[in-house]
Amino acid sequence: MAERRPWFGFPNPVNETSARLVATGAVLQSIAYLVIREWWVLVPLAFGFLARVLAGPRFSPLGRLVTEVITPRLHVEHRFVPGPPKRFAQGVGLVFSGGALIAELAGADVVAVVLIAGLAVAATLEAAFAVCLGCIVFGRLMAWGIIPADVCESCNDISGRLAAQAALIARSDATSTPTTV
Helix, strand or coil, rough: CCCCCCCCCCCCCHHHHHHHHHHHHHHHHHHHHHCCCHHHHHHHHHHHHHHHHHHCCCCHHHHHHHHHHHHHHHCCCCCCHHHHHHHHHHHCCCCHHHHHHHHHHHHHHHHHHHHHHHHHHHHHHHHHHHHCCCHHHHHHHHHHCCCCHHHHHHHHHHHHHHHHHHHHHHHHHHHHCCCCC
């Protein structure tokens, strides 16, 4: 029988392929808002972030599409990363998208555009280069003691990640063909 996840929980670890695809969806939604400049475009963007903060992909239409339809069909080697920094990053996305929605409804269009442009940049970094700015901030907050170490043990102890990375490199070296110059 499959393990049941609580209704309001976040996956840990997170499939980085799925995270990058969700970020791609956030980029597309952000661009749609920047082109159309209509408040209602921000509603599904902000809702998606809220849903993912509360329960991972469970209540997020984009999260479900990515984790249940797209990612399983990709024939790539998936990398798994700690969940707590990704949840924090979703929270940052919620602040930006929710703040933009509130600003837009209050008539502060420029504020909304700046927030969504910033969100688009951050989501593009995640989607294209696997650079998660929210995760970087999470790590800094842990280093400064603002986020307790027990929130993310795997973030706190990098030895396991370093060993996995070394094994991946060794495996790719073993399967690569030497070239001559």
